[in-house]
Amino acid sequence: MTRALEVLADAETLAHRVAGWLVDLAVSKSGDFAIALSGGATPRRLYQTLVTSPYREATPWSRIHWFWGDERFVPCTDSASNYHMAQEAMLAHAPVPLLNIHRIPTEGGISPDAAAAAYEQDLKRFYGAARFDRARPLFDVTLLGLGPDGHTASLFPGAPALDETRRWAVAVTGESAEPRITLTYPALESSRQVAFLVCGSDKRAILNRLLDDDAELPAARLRPAGPCHVFADAAAGPQA
Numbered sequence: 001m002t003r004a005l006e007v008l009a010d011a012e013t014l015a016h017r018v019a020g021w022l023v024d025l026a027v028s029k030s031g032d033f034a035i036a037l038s039g040g041a042t043p044r045r046l047y048q049t050l051v052t053s054p055y056r057e058a059t060p061w062s063r064i065h066w067f068w069g070d071e072r073f074v075p076c077t078d079s080a081s082n083y084h085m086a087q088e089a090m091l092a093h094a095p096v097p098l099l100n101i102h103r104i105p106t107e108g109g110i111s112p113d114a115a116a117a118a119y120e121q122d123l124k125r126f127y128g129a130a131r132f133d134r135a136r137p138l139f140d141v142t143l144l145g146l147g148p149d150g151h152t153a154s155l156f157p158g159a160p161a162l163d164e165t166r167r168w169a170v171a172v173t174g175e176s177a178e179p180r181i182t183l184t185y186p187a188l189e190s191s192r193q194v195a196f197l198v199c200g201s202d203k204r205a206i207l208n209r210l211l212d213d214d215a216e217l218p219a220a221r222l223r224p225a226g227p228c229h230v231f232a233d234a235a236a237g238p239q240a
């Protein structure tokens with residue numbers, strides 16, 4: 001498993017580097033462009049950067065579809081919501097068609113299991129098929145973070161979701177403060193490009209384990225259809 005590591009000087013430089021990388025990918029492809037966004041704190045600066053010049057002007061907003069790799073099962077107005085973070089940092093500040101935002105439903109009394117099933121139906125409707133074709137990935141880019149325990153999206157060590165091969169999205173309970181909805185490996189792997197964004201000295205040890213392909217880490221078990229990039233700042237990157 002090859003992971004192309006690129007170490008940037010700091011989080012701000014990383015945000016600009018990844019913004020340019022994303023825009024170039026979106027511009028170089030015609031038609032719909034599907035991005036699965038990561039949650040947590042790391043990608044926020046990237047999202048904010050995408051709605052600043054020159055990226056805002058260069059991004060083909062009308063044909064990008066926005067998905068999430070996972071979601072906390074909280075209201076979309078809750079500060080813990082991954083949708084809320086992306087909406088506040090980026091989506092509310094660009095000409096994004098509302099129908100292009102594929103939010104994971106978390107309100108109206110829906111259960112986590114029903115939310116995962118509804119999200120899966122939305123994904124299948126967008127993909128146009130109920131089974132993955134490895135030659136035709138669902139996402140053009142999947143952005144992922146790396147948790148201190150090696151989780152990614154909401155695939156936590158030892159969780160049953162790690163072994164799910166049929167469903168595209170599942171509910172995860174008991175692994176964090178609130179239930180989560182996460183894409184499973186088959187869905188996350190159905191991506192032309194995957195990019196981990198890893199920042200901060202507290203991530204150095206776990207990043208080294210990822211780069212060493214430590215199979216205990218859920219993040220290391222990911223086998224995407226296309227190239228896997230790791231964008232890290234110097235604080236998280238391997239010591240020279």
Ligand code: 6PG
Binds near residue numbers: 039042145151152
């Ligand atoms: C989430 C994310 C999760 C995150 C990692 C890293 O919903 O929290 O999907 O997988 O990417 O925990 O989070 P930080 O970027 O906050 O360190």
